[in-house]
Amino acid sequence: MTLAPRDGAARFLRHVSIERGLSSHSVAAYRRDLDAYAAWLEQNGVADLANVTPETLSTYVRELGASGALAAASITRRLSTVRGMHRFLFDEGVLPQYAGSGVRSPKRAKPLPKALPIADVEAMLQVVSGDDPTAVRDRALLELLYASGARVSEVTALDVDDLLAGPGGGEVWSDPVGALGDGGFLLVRGKGAKQRLVPYGRFAGGALAAYLVRVRPDFAARGSGTPALFVGPRGGRVSRQTVWLVIRAAAERAGITAEVSPHTLRHSFATHLLSGGADVRTVQELLGHASVTTTQIYTQVTADTLRERYLDAHPRAR
Numbered sequence: 001m002t003l004a005p006r007d008g009a010a011r012f013l014r015h016v017s018i019e020r021g022l023s024s025h026s027v028a029a030y031r032r033d034l035d036a037y038a039a040w041l042e043q044n045g046v047a048d049l050a051n052v053t054p055e056t057l058s059t060y061v062r063e064l065g066a067s068g069a070l071a072a073a074s075i076t077r078r079l080s081t082v083r084g085m086h087r088f089l090f091d092e093g094v095l096p097q098y099a100g101s102g103v104r105s106p107k108r109a110k111p112l113p114k115a116l117p118i119a120d121v122e123a124m125l126q127v128v129s130g131d132d133p134t135a136v137r138d139r140a141l142l143e144l145l146y147a148s149g150a151r152v153s154e155v156t157a158l159d160v161d162d163l164l165a166g167p168g169g170g171e172v173w174s175d176p177v178g179a180l181g182d183g184g185f186l187l188v189r190g191k192g193a194k195q196r197l198v199p200y201g202r203f204a205g206g207a208l209a210a211y212l213v214r215v216r217p218d219f220a221a222r223g224s225g226t227p228a229l230f231v232g233p234r235g236g237r238v239s240r241q242t243v244w245l246v247i248r249a250a251a252e253r254a255g256i257t258a259e260v261s262p263h264t265l266r267h268s269f270a271t272h273l274l275s276g277g278a279d280v281r282t283v284q285e286l287l288g289h290a291s292v293t294t295t296q297i298y299t300q301v302t303a304d305t306l307r308e309r310y311l312d313a314h315p316r317a318r
Contacts, residue, residue: 002048003094005038011094012085049089052099057082065106073128076105116256116264117270121146123254125203125246133215134233135270138246140204140211141230141238144186145247145262149202149269149286152240152262154188159227161213162187166205176212180205190288198286270295 012030016022022030040060047050051204057079065074083100090098125146130140145155163172163180164187166241183205186198216231224236230238241264252261266287273283284295 003050003089004047005041005049008049008094009034009038009085009091012088013097016084030081033078034085036078037082049086050095052086053097054099054102057086057099057103061103061106072106079103079105114264115268116258116260118268118272119266120254120256120258121268121272122318124250124256126259127253128246128250131239133218136207136215136228137211137219137238138250140207141243141246142250142265143204143207144200145243145265146269147200147264148186148188148198149273150186150188150198151190151266151288152243154190154288156230156238156240156243157189158186158229160216160229161227162229163208172212176209180209180212189287191290194288196285196288286313 002309013027013034016028016030034182037060040063041047041049041056042054046056049200060082061075061079064070064078070078079100083103086095086099089095091227092209124138125142128135128142130136141155144150148155160172164185165172165179166182166184172179183199183201186200188196190196217227218286219231219233220226220235222233223231226235226237228237232238232242240262247260247262247265251258270283273286274280280292280295284292287295289295
């Protein structure tokens with residue numbers, strides 16, 4: 001018995017509408033995907049869904065990608081709909097094979113990370129100032145995020161003992177200014193419990209010293225004696241949600257309209273290092289990436305920036 005593509009689609013649409021109770025909007029989206037698929041099969045001389053093989057579906061996906069009319073996400077959604085229909089008809093015993101087996105969705109292009117211009121980062125840091133205890137803590141927090149490129153989860157997990165003294169030496173607990181004022185190192189615990197040493201400079205060191213001397217002792221005394229580096233007014237370890245709110249508030253006060261998150265500062269850290277001449281292997285180590293391939297996405301960002309500057313500056317570039 002022959003099952004025409006549009007007849008198979010109609011049967012599947014009845015199933016998702018009546019038996020699965022999908023909304024009218026979802027059913028309409030399924031119908032559009034299946035109409036396009038049925039039209040493609042008809043154009044390619046496939047009149048019976050029983051004749052569709054995994055190779056047929058793979059060809060369909062390749063042609064959708066080659067046309068350039070749909071984004072990878074849209075192709076993936078359309079393939080998911082088609083697979084769903086074939087799976088349903090196979091499970092119902094209508095089709096002799098499941099044509100979606102082994103058919104891969106197109107790879108989605110990785111979006112380039114968004115980095116703030118250096119001036120925007122500096123503006124964010126400048127607006128978080130003053131003698132208010134929370135402001136002193138927030139300044140140290142933001143300075144350290146940008147100076148180290150650490151993940152927000154890594155920074156909130158830091159204990160005071162994870163601050164290692166800089167070139168001047170000194171004991172962090174007894175003499176924060178002497179130990180950290182010129183910068184130092186962080187002992188960061190990243191993904192997979194891997195540890196790495198990350199340096200930070202004098203701006204972050206000075207902000208950390210001010211926080212440790214003027215704010216943390218009072219905040220920590222209100223809690224249960226946590227070893228956490230960054231604590232709140234009640235003495236508990238600062239959460240990732242708190243860091244996100246601090247960053248968003250600083251961005252708004254600095255007049256930055258782009259969406260800014262803790263990861264934005266991490267992206268900015270990497271991009272600014274590469275733009276300044278750091279090699280990709282060094283940045284890989286600082287970020288804690290297991291593979292340099294992950295870090296190399298930032299080289300595309302800096303390459304785009306270099307090209308823009310070249311086009312603007314060279315008299316025969318355009």
